[in-house]
Amino acid sequence: MKWLPCIGVLACLLLFAVPTHAQNKITVKGVVKDNAQQTAMQGVTVSTSKPSKTIATTDANGAFTVTIDAGAELVFTHSGYAAVRKTFMASTSSVSITMSVKDNTMQEVVIQGFRQKTKETATGSSAVISGKALQDVPVSNVVELLQGKVAGLNVQNNSGSPGGMGTINLRGVSSINVSSDGFLTPTSPLFVIDGVPVDLNTNYEYGFQGGGAGINPLALIPPEDIEQMEVLRDAAATSVYGARAAYGVIIVTTRRGKSKVPIVQYSTNFFVKAPPRLRDVIGGKEERLFRIRTILDYDTSAAAAQALINQTPFLSDSLNPYYNNATNWQDYFYRTTYNQQHNLSIRGGDDRFNYKTNLNYYQENGIVQNTGFKRYGLSMNAQYAPTNQLRVQMNLSSSLGQKQNGSGVGLIQTGIASGGSSSSLLPPPSLFSENNSALAASRVINNNKTANIATSLDISYEPIKGIRFGNLLSYNFISGTADRFTPSFLSNGSSESYSYNDRTYTLYNRSLINFTKTLYNLHNLNAYVFNEINTYGFQANVISLDRTANDQITGPIGYGWASSRGGTLNNIRETRQHGYGGSVSYNYDRKYVLDFNFRFDGLSTTGSKQPYSQNPSVSARWNFNREKWLEKVSWLSYGSARVSWGRNIKPTGSIFDTYGRYIVGLPYNNNPTVAIDYATVPNENFLPETQTQTNGGVEVGLFNNALQLTYETYYRSIDNQIMRIQLANTSGFNELQTNAVSLVNYGMEWSAMMRMFKQSKPFQWTLSVNGAINKQILTKLPDNLRQIRQEITDGGSNVPIVYRIGRSAISNLIYHTQGVYANTGDVPVNIATGKRQQLGSGTGYYFQGGDPRWTDVNGDYIIDEKDLLPIGNPIPKVTGGILSQMQYKNFQLNINASYTLFRDLLNASLSQTMQNFSRPTTPGALVPIDQYNYWKPSAFDKGSGTPNAQYPNPFDFRRAGVMQPFRSNQTLFLEDGSYWKINNVVLAYNLDRKMISRLHMTSCRLTLTVNNVYTFSNYSGPDPELVTQLGRDNSGGYPNARSYAVGLNVQF
């Protein structure tokens, strides 16, 4: 009972206390609104400042009612928003609190090295894209929207194929490996989606390689569900992601529940996709007369011309069904489509328990016949934290993509490229006409599906203060199927049934022990050790049946058994990775930050001599605005300088490069044998690709964050890249996979964000500009060679590429065209032999007026392969974007633009178009030629003609077959591929809160969107973006469509 006096004293105190203060209690009622959208904010925490205690949260209408002491300060907080503090002296019932999105980037949460930290203490280079910037524009793949948003992230939407993906490169192209059909090995950054790593480079081959559904794994993420994307650029930021992080990391975080009151949000878009302007062609009779005139003018003699015309029925035989047609082929392939998307998100909760469920449906019909993409997605996540010491977080996402590829294989539409460029003289597609690519495009039955289940479970436990154990387990399973049936009437009477399925799994587990300690409130220390494993497997099976019973029965076997095939494809893959290491991070009063990471990585594809590689990284940051001598500078909101150095690896090659391969050999004594494959010699010194990067950066915020500037510069070397070299035949093996290629990328990135008006003004305008300069230089080739040439057969230009040390990674090997010979007399003459310059040695084809003037590099009066020069750089030097966000009251106008500058494109498509003029008896499309400045002979002399013509004589068909004046490998078709593009324009209107509150909504937003608005370019081809990474416009691509969307976003 010795407590009693104490209680008595307390009671007395209370007695005194209550009356003195009770008379000052006030009631505050009010509404919290979002400054940007002028909508009610739900779930805003209202707390007292002293002591800090939560006393209320706002309801669905943003309203709150609290009773506090008069003169107390209330703090309104909401994640992502700047806290608002307000002191109330008397009761009030109509307080209006306006909260603004936190614009101090220093307080932004970034994830670097498995940990969330504020940007102020992050030493690596990273950029955050808010999920808001990725909404309102309906696209099948969210990557399309990243174009121009982050400095240094170069996104080229070089395919409009629904569900596909363009190319994405961070800080330049990281590989020089070009497949024989002309595709650069993808070097996309590693995506980590809610903790699940998705590596786009390993297996997804951009849909080119024939097999597969052609659906990009990222196309299965609903953009509406993305909370934020973070792009990690330098080695310090990515170092702990270890293997596969060499090309950068993009962390995708989906939305989470963070409102005590559940939110139900529904958004939808209806959009129209319109094909781009199709090219003009000459049609019908005009085309026929054009062809006849060509033959009459340029054949060797009048008699030969007459004979040729008479031998060509579609020019002369009026009874032939091929005569006198005028078919608009492009019309058969392209269409305007109507599409929709729906997304329903249900989320709520607080730090202790939160949840989210997201349902998504996206449907897009491609502008090319018989193509389209559908996405069905269901994902959920939840976090349980019964105490501050234990936290369990889980994600589960499942999605299904469905795609029709038409007659192509995803990105490439060869059927349409050939069909769309057919002569108008051919009869329209029917069962009885020969040209059936149009029919094939629309009648081939194909159905491709990709199902993806991604799960992750993140548990962390802190038994002792400062030491936290964590484990993240994730499993990602992708299954793709592709079924295609080509009826017999489309393929010369033999139907074809093709069935493909593949399975990909990625299992990832990471265990972590984290230690945190703060001393004297100044010294902050954080350290952890981790251990991670990653296994990956891929297997694809195909059955191809030839000549099934009829066009209705697609199996079980075809009677063309000799050409029917089945089995597992040889791109089967099974890899293991193990990594372990640790990290120490120290900062002094958040002023000086120092990070040190070290990790060991072992890969199953690395040679047995050195299975583990060591990857250190060191980085530091100085927040100089916290220095005393800058404290007085009022216009400096924040300022910091960063520097980092680090190394990372990327698994390359396959296990066969390291260990060799056994294959089924020839039978011996009628017994099957297993023999060593002598194609590639095992390389026990095989190494993973290594990236070493040095990065420096400066970040400054000025004038109360009205102007925020970031500048980065980097130098990175990518070593140990693979290249096969031929071995001497005495070795017994044909090839060796070496690690002998090195490439250096260096450059700089800048971004600026300007807020034009004070935040309190009704009109708000934020302008963000970013850009990046990237240069790359090839620094090493195998065998100490300075130059290697590689042949390319890409079905369009077939221009070889050349790797040359000291130049950019890839150059096209082409002829240098200096115009056109106006007269035969202008052709140089060999002073010794008196012969004019000729094409090839001994072909007897001498140059004459109207032929292209190619530079004779070695001066032997012969134009041949020795005169090819490496010219042009297809990789853009400068990329970036401009984003403007304007707001006036309830209206919002967002404009996104991007630019890609200084790249050289080979307009192989124009080359093909011009070549059609020299084939008067081959039915290919002819375009109106008057738009081109081409050489025309003068009336009296065929040897002289138009001076200063740009294009050679296109009609000299008897010589064109050998002379090939319009060959694509010449600078005549090398053009500047710079472009400025308005990516999208979004006009949004938030309905007035009073109006919608009757419908019990908390927010209702209407949007009008135009995507892919316009591209400004001097490039003469259709679209400077629609080119391969080697800078070739091969005209087989899937055009980008402009889309117009109407959207609605409702929140309850």
Add this chain to the structure above:
Amino acid sequence: MNKKIQKVVRKRRYYMLAVAVLLAASACKKYLPKERETVGADSQYTIDTYQPVLGRTTFFTDNFYQGSTTYPSDFKIVNPRRRNGDPAPELTDVFPVMVWKEAYDGTEKSVAEIEAKRVKQYRPLFEIGPHSGAFTMWAEARSAFVRSQPDSGYLFDVELSNSGGRRYYRNIKLMPLKERPYEPSNYNASTGQPVSNGVYASVVTNIKGANTNRYLSYNDVDVYIRKIVKAGVPATNTLTFRFLDTLYNPIDPAKFAETDWNNLVHGFEKQITATGVTYKMAYPIPAVEVPTRFTTSDGRRAKTRFSYSRLGFNGGRETAVLGLDFAIYEPGDWEIVFAFKNDNPKFTND
């Protein structure tokens, strides 16, 4: 923009800072390899002994395997010397040579027009293409002052260089052959001495012997190609065709009645007499080795065809053709004589 911004924007030191940062970014460039051409280890001359015939311009091309060498590259003849190591000034000194400046195409209307297409330049007699590695021996090189076979000739080195380095190809041999001023030739290639009396005609068809009444063959016709040098009279660059019977009496060219005399050779100012046909010519013949109406299909020889027709034994018309594909490299007054040595051609009907 508010005033504070403007104030900061005006301050110069911030620009200095920006420039410093940019310089820092570009500084790393100097440690990177420069782009250079390559001199390939596998590049090689594929011919190491060059045997041009003196008195004609010989152009050796396709004689260098490029390999991994990249162009543009520079080629230079270094240290041309005789086999015994003595210097060879005859190869390095410059001589007046005739070079083409415009293309000859066989449509020229006069000798002057052809001559206008070439010009005299001073050049070494043996030259290398400065970027191609091809060799040229000019026609003005003569055995009188250039060592020719059977002498073992000359040695020289070639320097190949570009921005990637330089390389020498040593001891390439130049062993010129003595002049053979016309083709087909009856001279021995290495001694320069005639080994037969004449050469064979290229075409002898349907020519019936007047006495034997058999079809004549190549063995029945001797062709002499000879240069007429009249002492004290300057050469006028002509070409005369003559026909001789078995008694070495001239046959009237008019008897070859179906000959296209105007387009027989690319000659001008045709003069037909009872003993021969003479043209003014531009030498060499053919002027350039390109196919024209006056040459064989490969352009390497002038093509002449003399023909007549007569009624044969059974009343059918037989067209007789006598032809020669030839080349003459030296200017001068040349004569081509067709001598029927065993039997005379029969010009009358049967």
